[in-house]
Amino acid sequence: AQSVTQPDIHITVSEGASLELRCNYSYGATPYLFWYVQSPGQGLQLLLKYFSGDTLVQGIKGFEAEFKRSQSSFNLRKPSVHWSDAAEYFCAVGRAGGGNKLTFGTGTQLKVEL
Amino acid sequence: NAGVTQTPKFQVLKTGQSMTLQCAQDMNHEYMSWYRQDPGMGLRLIHYSVGAGITDQGEVPNGYNVSRSTTEDFPLRLLSAAPSQTSVYFCASRLAGLETQYFGPGTRLLVL
Numbered sequence: 001a002q003s004v005t006q007p008d009i010h011i012t013v014s015e016g017a018s019l020e021l022r023c024n025y026s027y028g029a030t031p032y033l034f035w036y037v038q039s040p041g042q043g044l045q046l047l048l049k050y051f052s053g054d055t056l057v058q059g060i061k062g063f064e065a066e067f068k069r070s071q072s073s074f075n076l077r078k079p080s081v082h083w084s085d086a087a088e089y090f091c092a093v094g095r096a097g098g099g100n101k102l103t104f105g106t107g108t109q110l111k112v113e114l
Numbered sequence: 115n116a117g118v119t120q121t122p123k124f125q126v127l128k129t130g131q132s133m134t135l136q137c138a139q140d141m142n143h144e145y146m147s148w149y150r151q152d153p154g155m156g157l158r159l160i161h162y163s164v165g166a167g168i169t170d171q172g173e174v175p176n177g178y179n180v181s182r183s184t185t186e187d188f189p190l191r192l193l194s195a196a197p198s199q200t201s202v203y204f205c206a207s208r209l210a211g212l213e214t215q216y217f218g219p220g221t222r223l224l225v226l
Contacts, residue, residue, distance in 0.1 A: 104156035
């Protein structure tokens with residue numbers, strides 16, 4: 001069965017500092033990987049996704065993520081965090097032809113200090 | 115396009131009551147799903163549909179029913195609400211062959 005681990009429940013960074021949110025997955029084949037962001041009281045917005053090809057993917061709002069098969073990881077990064085990035089971030093894994101069976105991590109709550 | 119819409123935004127029920135959470139999308143997406151979000155547990159799949167007339171169970175289907183009579187609509191029914199169903203419910207949709215799901219704004223449900 002596929003699974004996703006986000007080891008950091010809460011992260012606090014200063015505005016302007018760099019950010020890395022960790023995501024590790026367990027899946028037998030090549031996974032489809034996603035990062036979503038959820039602002040308070042809102043739905044989930046797709047930040048970026050990886051299906052195949054270049055292992056470094058660019059997303060919206062200046063985010064990027066790198067797929068590392070050897071480490072089963074798909075960490076999310078941003079060079080300089082803005083106060084508006086404060087939100088909860090979810091990593092998810094799916095598979096080709098898997099219907100809508102996305103498996104989500106438990107989320108990382110990001111706090112940005114001014 | 116309105117995208118994925120959900121109604122109501124917030125609902126309070128008493129144990130044993132029934133209700134239907136509505137979900138609609140105007141993107142002609144074949145696939146639709148219902149998830150529930152609970153603190154510390156991420157999102158878990160309840161039911162999903164790959165097209166009109168076709169539904170299947172997800173990870174946590176007990177206590178919920180779904181039907182898909184049209185491409186646009188995918189209602190979630192709670193026949194006899196229980197406090198354990200207190201949660202935030204998200205509907206999602208996507209095109210067949212494309213794996214990116216689009217989520218609605220959610221319905222916050224409190225069962226007393």
